[in-house]
Amino acid sequence: MSTPISTISVRPEAQGFKPYSPGLSINEIKQRYGLAQVIKLASNENPLGVSPVVRKVLESKAALAFRYPQCGYPRLRQAMAEALGVDVARIVAGNGSDEIIDLLVRVLCRPGQDHVLAARPCFSVYGSQALICGVEFRQVDLNPDYSLPLTRLAEMADERTALVFVTSPDNPTGVAAKTDDLEALARALPKRTLLAVDEAYIHFVDDEQRASLLPRLASLPNVALLRTFSKAYGLAGLRLGLGVLPPELADIMLRVQIPFSVNLLAEEAGIAALSDHIFYEETLRVTREGRAYLMSELAALSCAPQPSQSNFIMFTPPQEAKAVFEGLLRRGIIVRPLASYGLADKIRVSVGRMDENQAFVSALREVLGA
Ligand SMILES: Cc1ncc(COP(=O)(O)O)c(C=O)c1O
Incomplete structure (x- = not known):
């Protein structure tokens, strides 16, 4: 006879353990909103893909x-x-x-x-x-x-x-x-x-x-x-x-x-x-160019971007971050809301390829009604 699970002794640390909360996946969003194309700028991955x-x-x-x-x-x-x-x-x-x-x-x-x-x-x-x-x-x-x-x-x-x-x-x-x-x-x-x-x-x-x-x-x-x-x-x-x-x-x-x-x-x-080295250098070039572009577009949309030394930018949209995040999702753009970091008014966007960055900016403009 199998042992009922309730009798197994589990460490208290494991009982209440909160799993890692990852960025949403492309397939999840395609299915949820019936979209053919989705751009993921949520997990700071390399926009050029695999070398x-x-x-x-x-x-x-x-x-x-x-x-x-x-x-x-x-x-x-x-x-x-x-x-x-x-x-x-x-x-x-x-x-x-x-x-x-x-x-x-x-x-x-x-x-x-x-x-x-x-x-x-x-x-x-x-x-x-x-x-x-x-x-x-x-x-x-x-x-x-x-x-x-x-x-x-x-x-x-x-x-x-x-x-x-x-x-x-x-x-x-x-x-x-x-x-x-x-x-x-x-x-x-x-x-x-x-x-x-x-x-x-x-x-x-x-x-x-x-x-x-x-x-x-x-x-x-x-x-x-x-x-x-x-x-x-x-x-x-x-x-x-x-x-x-x-x-x-x-x-x-x-x-x-x-x-x-x-x-x-x-x-x-x-x-x-x-x-x-070619792929690595190109990654840095695309990231720096994209970062400068996103910084200036986010500032122009009153999103208070935080100057970044990385391949993502944290920003504070002028409207509720959760609603902005969802508006972007409906338009096929996945970014990372920062509520799980205790920064409920902020969003993090990864720097993508230039076409992805532009698609993000135009979707954000629409969401903000700017
Ligand atoms: C600061 C930091 N450290 C470590 C990691 C994990 O990296 P890895 O994919 O190598 O486990 C991440 C991933 O997002 C990160 O942001």
């Missing part, structure tokens, strides 16, 4: 999908280390950077004793993985101008702070921190505290003072950097991210990691993506 170099490699490697990948993905780690100019001993790849976030929490934080610190709002996975591990998640509000509250994060940290997450450029604001300020935070934290700077969107920065902490890592023993292939490299669906970590921590994370979580095709695609 042709990567596509070719994926096709040629498809027949190997029945094999396990090489454990510990040494070729991928080597390619990542060379691309970033760091020792391979620092590199851990993951099933998306989400897996690296999860590993950091599991490896560093003692349930019921330690806590994780981050800004509010922030990328939801930092908090969700802390909570499911039984680790307290503490937050510090962003500054009123949406800059990251780095000084207050330093003040809030104590000997029980195992991990501080900072996203730069930040999601959903697009605001990037100065590298000097990030370094000051790293130095101000207790020695046992790891500062994880999530650089998912670092490729899109054009302010040199707000670039990566990568060149300073050697002198910052308590800093880890997170990168993803989901944005500038166009591989969101394959799931590939990486951490550049203090070598001793990388070693432990590699031992703890679920075997083969980076799949064989993601490994091959990642290596190929790092070699395709």
